[in-house]
Amino acid sequence: MRQGLPHFIRLLCIASFCILLTGCINTTKDSSSPSTPKSASNNTSANFSDLLDSIWAYEQSGSSDDEKASKIPNIAPAKLAADAAQYQTYIDTLQAFDVNTLTHEEQITHTIQLYRLHNYVDEYRFNAHFVPLTSEYGFHSSLLNLYYRFDFDNNDSITGYINTLEDIPSYFDQQISYMRQGMAVGQVQPQAVMQGFEASVAAVITDNVIDSPFYQPFIQLDRDDAALSELKIQAMQVIHNDVNQAYQRFYDFLVNEYIPQAKNDIAVKTWPNGADFYQNRIKHYTTTDLDAEAIHAIGLTEVARIRSEMQGILDNVGFSGSINKFIQFLRTDEQFYAKTPDALLKHAMYLSKRIDGMLPQLFNKLPRVPYGVAPVPASIAPKYTTGRYVSPRNDTQPGYYWVNTYALDKRPLYALPALTLHEAVPGHHLQISLAAEMDNLPNVRRSTYISAFGEGWGLYSEFLGKEIGFYETPYDDFGRLSYEMWRACRLVVDTGMHVLGWSRQQALDYMLENTALSEHNVTTEIDRYISWPGQALSYKLGEIKIKALRTKAEATLGAEFDLREFHAAILAHGSVPLTVLEQNIELYIQQVKGQ
Known part of the structure; x- marks a missing residue:
């Protein structure tokens, strides 16, 4: 994020x-x-x-x-x-x-x-x-x-x-x-x-x-x-x-x-005009006309699909227990956790440099602005999310990939590769920096961030790591799937709490049941969804759209499809609503076919 x-x-x-x-x-x-x-x-x-x-x-x-x-x-x-x-x-x-x-x-x-x-x-x-x-x-x-x-x-x-x-x-x-x-x-x-x-x-x-x-x-x-x-x-x-x-x-x-x-009520629908406000937030953050019930159903479908892929990793490593037993093993085995804040940061830095060297496989243009790795400020770390990207404050400073070093026993190393791809490159830093460097666009275009596009791109970036062999162990790959599951669960719990009558505890239990996130992380995440209604829906819906557009481009162009050119087409116009992104990729396909 x-x-x-x-x-x-x-x-x-x-x-x-x-x-x-x-x-x-x-x-x-x-x-x-x-x-x-x-x-x-x-x-x-x-x-x-x-x-x-x-x-x-x-x-x-x-x-x-x-x-x-x-x-x-x-x-x-x-x-x-x-x-x-x-x-x-x-x-x-x-x-x-x-x-x-x-x-x-x-x-x-x-x-x-x-x-x-x-x-x-x-x-x-x-x-x-x-x-x-x-x-x-x-x-x-x-x-x-x-x-x-x-x-x-x-x-x-x-x-x-x-x-x-x-x-x-x-x-x-x-x-x-x-x-x-x-x-x-x-x-x-609440x-x-x-x-x-x-x-x-x-x-x-x-x-x-x-x-x-x-x-x-x-x-x-x-x-x-x-x-x-x-x-x-x-x-x-x-x-x-x-x-x-x-x-x-x-x-x-x-x-x-x-x-x-x-109040004890957690649903934004209990606010004055709250139901209308939530639907308005859905439209703003997802740039779609979907309603809460439709999004909830998409989430349930995605959760079932990802659980099936998780089971494949259990079979690969020879784990005979259930997915939930495997998740409990990941949450409690000390081999998966850094001993010091510095060790966690150093591993994030290693991963950042490793993916830097793999970017030419995926892109024909990279941003000029570098990025650094830094801890989340101590004053906000206890209730803060796992990691974030902070944009450059001006054109003389780098961007920063923030890593939360608070409660190290809740920051698993197997999740860090996916987090790095999402927050740094090829995720937020690459996408936001390239947009900022588009001198042909007006200021508003270079500085606008549309969540469905940006967060969808971030989640898609985690998927790209799988394609280029970035995840070195089955545990790292399970961390990727857990992060994807995390975003799929958001479709279920955000709509569940704000529209469908779910309690906070019901949402906590659902996330703990289906992801490898620690209880601390799940708690901070659920509270974020309660207090920031609708925003968490943008990740999975944006990623689904990007993957669908890629599938269409691959099927239509066949041997003419070039992944680096496709990524260039996705990023060429900065952050855009998903409807505009679809139009842009249609134009890209027509241009390639015309050549």
């Missing part, structure tokens, strides 16, 4: 620097008011380009070029309402545009812009800003990466950092106000997934300001002068008087109000 959050949380975070951003492309920010889009009756590519520029400028308008300016976004109710109204205006203009006057690439951009803008408006319409956190993450943790937005070799920029810190209290107060509005109407995260969440807030509060994560960039400076010394003193005062107090108020709110008053 790439590092990301629902837009309703990203929208309330520091959108210009937060690591939750997709792509993180450096662009010139226009802080002026949005221009009125030209009439769609004047349909030309030039007018369409002007409209794209207007939308992009509006989206970036909260980020000032003034180095001393605060980077905390305006999330006041009036601003959110104005944004939703402006995005609806853009939707109306785009929908009135005659797409037949556009090039193929512009038509894709038109579709993606509508997809994005509809999501902004939909989440506001469903009051998703009342719930600005998931079981893993929230607005408070996004701020820990605040300093990446500033140049600490520049005192004006440092002043901007301090000014931003000063705005954190009012920002937190507005977030808490939204959460209280959610409590009043029953739109809250109590079960919030237990212990306050620890991620408490971890930031410290009596010794020098230990604060907000002061760390000052410690890393290798220069000193009178002006900088004064800025350091100011920063200490702001962190002590403003930032710590804001985090303390949020902690007290969680412990004394939010968590105690949270």
Whole structure:
């Protein structure tokens, strides 16, 4: 999974620097008011380009070029309402545009812009800003990466950092106000997934300001002068008087109000208009018109198929017990677990370099940007997922493959090869970096991440490892199947909990029964699905579509089929809805046949 959050949380975070951003492309920010889009009756590519520029400028308008300016976004109710109204205006203009006057690439951009803008408006319409956190993450943790937005070799920029810190209290107060509005109407995260969440807030509060994560960039400076010394003193005062107090108020709110008053119901359908919201999330995350019942049925079919493949591995290694006995063996035998965090990271690094050398078998173009391997930050690791990809924050930095080193006895080595392929290469790093380097595409295309495409590609990347012999042992291959089973189970448990009446325990039992994931991993995953409804459906449905398109291309092209060219066609247009991907592959097939 790439590092990301629902837009309703990203929208309330520091959108210009937060690591939750997709792509993180450096662009010139226009802080002026949005221009009125030209009439769609004047349909030309030039007018369409002007409209794209207007939308992009509006989206970036909260980020000032003034180095001393605060980077905390305006999330006041009036601003959110104005944004939703402006995005609806853009939707109306785009929908009135005659797409037949556009090039193929512009038509894709038109579709993606509508997809994005509809999501902004939909989440506001469903009051998703009342719930600005998931079981893993929230607005408070996004701020820990605040300093990446500033140049600490520049005192004006440092002043901007301090000014931003000063705005954190009012920002937190507005977030808490939204959460209280959610409590009043029953739109809250369930109590079960919030237990212990306050620890991620408490971890930031410290009596010794020098230990604060907000002061760390000052410690890393290798220069000193009178002006900088004064800025350091100011920063200490702001962190002590403003930032710590804001985090303390949020902690007290969680412990004394939010968590105690949270509901036991886990289904998002119990929210106001919750059933409609869940169907809306299905459409957004899967880019399909499937309903929960259809997705649930697909999941059950996939689970049965994968269990059959798992049985084949048991037969291969001569294990006479059941699949569940084999899973228990994998969960408890110490040979499958690293002894130290460093050992786990080193194995992830080895796997990363090993797959790097195999990529030319699969691709004729590779990204310029490198990636590193790093542990999940300790402050969020206990409730965090197994691993994630974090996009480069700008074009001078690498991407990062995060590996969770918390609770080593729950991080099996046999699962690490599949995780590496998914999060690093040929998965998220390769796909996202190639999209970011497509200079012929507008900013919105290079920075947009569509979950069904990106996560479908990540899961397909795990499958590619099987084809090129990346999995060195039957246990590694079982780890791959367990990861595929994990994604298939998501189709069952996500829809089960949010629509079909499943309990949290029922979902936990189902995942433990069918995957080799540890109980700790299963618990954090189930809580993620509860708190982030619909997103987990994108992986398997996206992978199914990519595999189906490959099967069609192979059958149609026969000897003319080239796997590297097929992958190039999949990735050539960046992250796209599955309907657009299908059209792109149809065009690719026609072009090859025409040759």
